Amino acid sequence: MTEKVILAGFGGQGVMSMGQLLTYAGMIENKQVSWLPSYGPEMRGGTANCAVIVSKSPVGSPIITTDATAALVLNLPSLLKFEDSIVANGNLLINSSLIEEKAKRSDLNAYYIPANDIANEIGNSRVANMVMLGAYLELTKVVSVDSVIEALKKVFGPDKQHLVPLNKEALDRGAAAVK
Amino acid sequence: MAIVYSKTEGLTDKQFHYCPGCTHGIIHKLVGEVLVELGVLGKTVGVAPVGCSVLAYDYFNCDMHEAAHGRAPAVATGIKRVLPDNVVFTYQGDGDLASIGTAEIIHAAHRGEKFTTIFVNNAIYGMTGGQMAPTTLIGQKATTAPLGREVATAGMPLRMSEMLATIDGAVFVERCTVHNVAGIRKTKKAIKKAFEVQLEGKGFGIVEVLSTCPTNWGLTPVESLKWLEENMIPYYPLGNFRTPEEGK
């Protein structure tokens, strides 16, 4: 099993931290992992993206070009940029709150998740990324939700533990959206 | 018979390579004496420049670094940051400090690095054979200004002490001369004060010393002393530009 996932959106949508949580969770489960960000001027206000690999065997190249097993796209430019990076029968998770377009390819499993709407319903638009991640975990089971929560607790540190329940709810609601 | 004068322990027995009449030797002696009088010679690390005093590491009787051209203040920063309780100084000429190493000296002062700089200004590149320096006076001849320095093409001579005195981190700035006995006495006082400022951890200190270069000025040693007095001092006024007491 090797999961190669691209996570992409506007800067500020939390795609980098979403990728790091997934990577961290993989490490907690003793899987081989890598996280590779885009960097440079494109980070400032434009699209941000990162490539995460979670595997049972050592990670070769951390770069994902046209062999992504999944892509989580949180805005339209990301959909346009990465739809072609996914392998046939791969998963394309689209944030339908911000993206009206549908997937062009028919050889993909496309899922439409109103991530921002769900996040607003539970009281915080900033957890839209976690809604997307929850949906992705439900589909692929690449790591357990518990591992992501464990990673979250470590990343948050003692001052932000109160945010854990909100993030857990976002993961659950994302999962429910694709069940 | 009582000994009334002896060579300072602050210098080694190595014979100077300086030209006859050059005042580098006097300035070396003053630095060596001050280090001994302050009782800090054994914990001093000095930094020699590139220029006439490139071999200063052979003359000062303490641990020494020989730095790349102009980089002595950066080297001294590295030393002092590792050894904050030691005494660190740089000894630099005008080509080294006022030309290729301006960034390093300005920023060492700007950070308030706690070391001392002895800046020997003789208005010429000595070691390389008399080329124009940023401190060469208007009309003064140099091998790269054969008709004398012109404002139109080379600008006005750079006054480093005045410039450094505008920087908050430079807590002690003084310009002195060694062309006469009174000047030598004042220079020694200033050098001592600059090291004391370092010992008190107050910030960066620099003493600019006007110095002669008979060989490249094309003058005898005595004529050189006179030339310094008549030409350099009017453009490079002597005096203190900053002391720590100032802010009190």
Add this chain to the structure above:
Amino acid sequence: MAKVLMKGNEAIGAAAIKAGCKHFFGYPITPQNELPEFMSRELPKIGGAFVQAESEVAAINMIYGAAGTGARVMTSSSSPGLALKQEGISYAAGAELPCVIVNISRGGPGLGGIQPSQADYYMTTRGGGNGDYRHPVYAPATLQEAVDLTMEAFDVADYYRTPVIVLGDGMIGQMMEPVEFKEATKRELPAKEWATTGTEGKRKPNIINSLALDPAELEKHNIKLDNRYKEIIEKEVRHEMYKMEDAEVVLVAYGTTSRIVKNAIDALQEEGIKVGLIRPITLWPFPEKAFLDIPETTKAILTVEMSMGQMIDDVKIANEGRLPIHFYGRAGGMIPAPEEIINKVKEILGGVK
């Protein structure tokens, strides 16, 4: 110690601290900024110092001063910054000062770009500074290796009294992977009796110096340094051989590129095409002897670099004319895809035109 997930730049900084480095001098440049930022947070906590220098030139000269006191010191930069540091590296080599210099390289020449590149092979292995000198260059391919080699670099620097370069690229600097900080197997290191810490009136002054005006004296110094370089060549070469058995084509790649090449090799092996990899871990000294172990089945060598071809010179030297050498490179921050490498191998074997 448990594994931690870290960014490459930070992992290198943490490894340096683990190796006893308490002083860092640097200047901001992308894509290595997380390293000085990390040091500025961490060093004051352990009684060390971080100085943001006014320039790359000043930073390397601060290293020269700090290393002269005997402290373990590090600076880091990226390609154009490393070019500026060459003066100081030459001086440190001449004055025999141990220090570790990290180059998280980017595309060039000139200001170039900021994406991963291996265009600094010449600068780091040949030395951009003046004079007759070499220094070890480590090229990690994973973050774990970056951590291990950074710690090793400090020991090698101290043992041989030489600057050591750790060469990564933007990908190594920016990516995250789990790393473990293992206790390094300690070398027997000589005491730094040459360090300038003050004579305390008990010994003759120590002088850190690279000037020697007497030609006979300087030649003696050059020979001494050269003997040391010969010892480094003898003892410090490191490389990895990957799937070399019965290889028809042997690929040569280092750092980031070697990871992509391994993916290509695995894919080719699945198709039944036998290809292997020689991965230099030290770029200087270059693993020349590894090329003597190339199997008889090999018909050609393929060098893959993120440059227009620099390491290929060393491959040619090591090959000594035995096999035809091919090249595949991408430059400017473009990263070769495994498929491109696969196609090149097939082209060499006559399968694809």
